[in-house]
Amino acid sequence: xxxxxxAREQRRTIAxxxxxxxxxxxxxxxxxxxxxxxxxxxxVSEVDPVAGFSxxxxxxxxxxxxxxxxxAQLARLVPVHEVHDLSTEGPHIERELALxxxxxxxxxxxxxxxxADMFRARAIDSTLESFVFELTGNPGKINAFVxxxxxxxxxxxCRGGVVAISRGSNISMVTVDGDPEDDPTQAG
Amino acid sequence: MTxxxxxxxxxxxxxxxxxxxxxxxxDQGVDVVFGYPGGAVLPIYDxxxxxxxxxxxxxxxxxxxxxxAEGYARSTGKVGVVLVTSGPGATNAVTGLTDALMDxxxxxxxxxxxxxxxxxxxxxxxxxxxxxTRPCTKHxxxxxxxxxxxxxxxxxxxxxxxxRPGPVVIDLPKDVLFADGPYRAPSAPRRTTYRPRTxxxxxxxxQAVDLIASAERPVFxxxxxxxxxGPEASRLLTEFVQMTGYPTTLTLMGxxxxxxxxxxxxxxxxMHGTYEANLAMYNCDVMINIGARFDDRVTGRISDFxxxxxxxxxxxxxxxxxxxxxVDVPVIGDAATVLARMIETWKRKGCRPRQDALARWWEQxxxxxxxxxxxYSQDGSVxxxxxxxxxxxxxxxxxxxxxxxxxxxxxxxxxxxxxFEEPNRWMTSGGLGTMGYGLPAALGxxxxxxxxxxxxxxxxxxxxxxIQELSTLCQYGLPVKAFIVxxxxxxxxxxxxxxxxxxxxxxxxTASLPDxxxxxxxxxxxxxxxxxxxxLDDVIDEMLAVDRFVLADIRVSKEENCFPxxxxxxxxxxxxxxxxxxxxxxxxxxxxxxx
Ligand SMILES: Cc1ncc(C[n+]2csc(CCOP(=O)(O)OP(=O)(O)O)c2C)c(N)n1
Ligand SMILES: [Mg+2]
Numbered sequence: 001x002x003x004x005x006x007a008r009e010q011r012r013t014i015a016x017x018x019x020x021x022x023x024x025x026x027x028x029x030x031x032x033x034x035x036x037x038x039x040x041x042x043x044v045s046e047v048d049p050v051a052g053f054s055x056x057x058x059x060x061x062x063x064x065x066x067x068x069x070x071x072a073q074l075a076r077l078v079p080v081h082e083v084h085d086l087s088t089e090g091p092h093i094e095r096e097l098a099l100x101x102x103x104x105x106x107x108x109x110x111x112x113x114x115x116a117d118m119f120r121a122r123a124i125d126s127t128l129e130s131f132v133f134e135l136t137g138n139p140g141k142i143n144a145f146v147x148x149x150x151x152x153x154x155x156x157x158c159r160g161g162v163v164a165i166s167r168g169s170n171i172s173m174v175t176v177d178g179d180p181e182d183d184p185t186q187a188g
Numbered sequence: 189m190t191x192x193x194x195x196x197x198x199x200x201x202x203x204x205x206x207x208x209x210x211x212x213x214x215d216q217g218v219d220v221v222f223g224y225p226g227g228a229v230l231p232i233y234d235x236x237x238x239x240x241x242x243x244x245x246x247x248x249x250x251x252x253x254x255x256x257a258e259g260y261a262r263s264t265g266k267v268g269v270v271l272v273t274s275g276p277g278a279t280n281a282v283t284g285l286t287d288a289l290m291d292x293x294x295x296x297x298x299x300x301x302x303x304x305x306x307x308x309x310x311x312x313x314x315x316x317x318x319x320x321t322r323p324c325t326k327h328x329x330x331x332x333x334x335x336x337x338x339x340x341x342x343x344x345x346x347x348x349x350x351x352r353p354g355p356v357v358i359d360l361p362k363d364v365l366f367a368d369g370p371y372r373a374p375s376a377p378r379r380t381t382y383r384p385r386t387x388x389x390x391x392x393x394x395q396a397v398d399l400i401a402s403a404e405r406p407v408f409x410x411x412x413x414x415x416x417x418g419p420e421a422s423r424l425l426t427e428f429v430q431m432t433g434y435p436t437t438l439t440l441m442g443x444x445x446x447x448x449x450x451x452x453x454x455x456x457x458x459m460h461g462t463y464e465a466n467l468a469m470y471n472c473d474v475m476i477n478i479g480a481r482f483d484d485r486v487t488g489r490i491s492d493f494x495x496x497x498x499x500x501x502x503x504x505x506x507x508x509x510x511x512x513x514x515v516d517v518p519v520i521g522d523a524a525t526v527l528a529r530m531i532e533t534w535k536r537k538g539c540r541p542r543q544d545a546l547a548r549w550w551e552q553x554x555x556x557x558x559x560x561x562x563x564y565s566q567d568g569s570v571x572x573x574x575x576x577x578x579x580x581x582x583x584x585x586x587x588x589x590x591x592x593x594x595x596x597x598x599x600x601x602x603x604x605x606x607x608f609e610e611p612n613r614w615m616t617s618g619g620l621g622t623m624g625y626g627l628p629a630a631l632g633x634x635x636x637x638x639x640x641x642x643x644x645x646x647x648x649x650x651x652x653x654x655i656q657e658l659s660t661l662c663q664y665g666l667p668v669k670a671f672i673v674x675x676x677x678x679x680x681x682x683x684x685x686x687x688x689x690x691x692x693x694x695x696x697x698t699a700s701l702p703d704x705x706x707x708x709x710x711x712x713x714x715x716x717x718x719x720x721x722x723x724l725d726d727v728i729d730e731m732l733a734v735d736r737f738v739l740a741d742i743r744v745s746k747e748e749n750c751f752p753x754x755x756x757x758x759x760x761x762x763x764x765x766x767x768x769x770x771x772x773x774x775x776x777x778x779x780x781x782x783x
Binding site for chain 2: 019022023026027030034065068069072073075076077078079080081
């Protein structure tokens, strides 16, 4: 018996607060490759230079059993302070930054600008035969924009990966003074 | 910070990195280190020489050092400590570290490293030790500044021992060992993140107890977590089993956590477990897993694993829950703490086992037991391996003994035919299945328990894998007994080839074996040989009487197979009980690919 496993693949966005120390990213990536988990996107940057915390955002997919494993395995790494499943903990916002270069001529350039305007992409570099657009949005929006640009020119794309945060006033991942001193539920 | 001993201005005694290492080891209560020197760790060896503060056991190979430390740790409940040099010293330790990770054994391994300014330069004896050991340690550190050294040393012991134990590597560049830095005594751990949960959620405990009380066909399934939790966990399990009268089985890692002589003990479960244990698991309605991890050696084909039971899983590591088998009641916490709460809850609620149902369940179990699945007949003069191992056990029963094993058939027979009454007496490589584990592990056990009887039940092929440690036994006068169940085959490999690969015995014969008697003598020990069943008892007696290390070469029948056996990819109710038990079906394709 046991709980019935939900065999459907789900996409999840997980935020992880870690000590900013050498090797921490390798530990997280090694965990995913060593155990065969998917990584769709992974971003990392320091968020609290005083406490020395970095925040990692991982977009992954798997069955509910695998997702639970991923979270438990992450939580058990020694430099990991907190693991949050943004997809299930309430509404959240995802954004990605992309730089898209499109090389084309003639009318297609006008079309590129028109589409960029619609997507609120900014042209940040231009020659007579190319633009570089800067675009932020959720990954779907960026996919759509890139798709359109590919149709009207030769493109080169660089994407920053997904960053995400919960909506609302609730501060779920305390960075400064957030020592969970009396919380015995951390890690494994 | 313990204020009584620490004045306000924390005294930061300054000393060299090497001295900090030694001081930290002493403050952590370390009394022995298993190691092997080399250029990068010479400052530590110098410090060992001048302070003489910690005993050092010089092994003959770094893999041996880690296994010895594992034997030490498993037989004492303390952290085992290893000291090796950079490069090849560290890479040689990798198998041991992986073994300790898989079996959750607390180890702190100090590795030398080239000086910080040369890291990344392909310097002599440089290896990316933290990179190589990241996946085979619970945690690791590269110490880049002597200022952090004492904190890291203390934290490493904390991380190795707390929660689910495991190996921790500290990589020490040589310049850090020479530099002067502050020494801080062990205080509250520096790291605030690593605080594993030990106290269970009371709601989960109540739910578990209700389920346990409602059971008609219950079974306790205990594992290595009981041993790691400390002897109190085993005591409490025994108490709980006695209160409930429920049948109890243990994994390979858990043997000793419940007394084998108790009639409620069904023996070991899993691939080579007993008929009654595996059928109880298959047919139970409530399974109470305490400190075991639903390993594939235990579950067999997962889709048919105990299909009709509701499952309680007690584990200190949340990542073990729902990993292989979905469970109904997870309880996260330390085994002893959880068991104490369960017993307290059971009493407070006035729970009673359902006697009628339980009596019927026992009747059923006793009928399985009557199959006597471990029976063998020793007839003729050729020694049966089962008989050799059983006789050894009968001769030492009641004595203060510790058993280690190598890996293979002999290991499974030892698990089947020895009876362990207490925890920490049985040391075997379960998760990694490392041939060559048993001899160095026995060495470590003997260092910890100099007066006890320590026996490595070995296969001849495995024994050759770390045989260099005989020299260590000789040097320190460690009277380890190696009981070599010599079938002249990699028996377990031969068995699989016979049963699954059409009898094509590819490269599994152990040709050109040494003369073990002469070998023992050349290393300064005693060699004995038993060729026939008539020799056996005398050889065992003599082995036990000698107070030096002994190699007993027990020539056993060559083609014996280890039963019961659940072929890979099969379910618990598809067990083979003996040579005449034909496999119902050819092993499935899914089964063939399993290890
Ligand atoms: C280091 C290592 N290499 C290979 C194996 C695969 N293996 C498992 S059992 C075994 C044979 C062991 O032979 P022996 O030590 O003589 O024990 P027996 O099975 O004959 O009792 C082998 C090769 C292993 N477990 N460990
Ligand atoms: Mg053999």
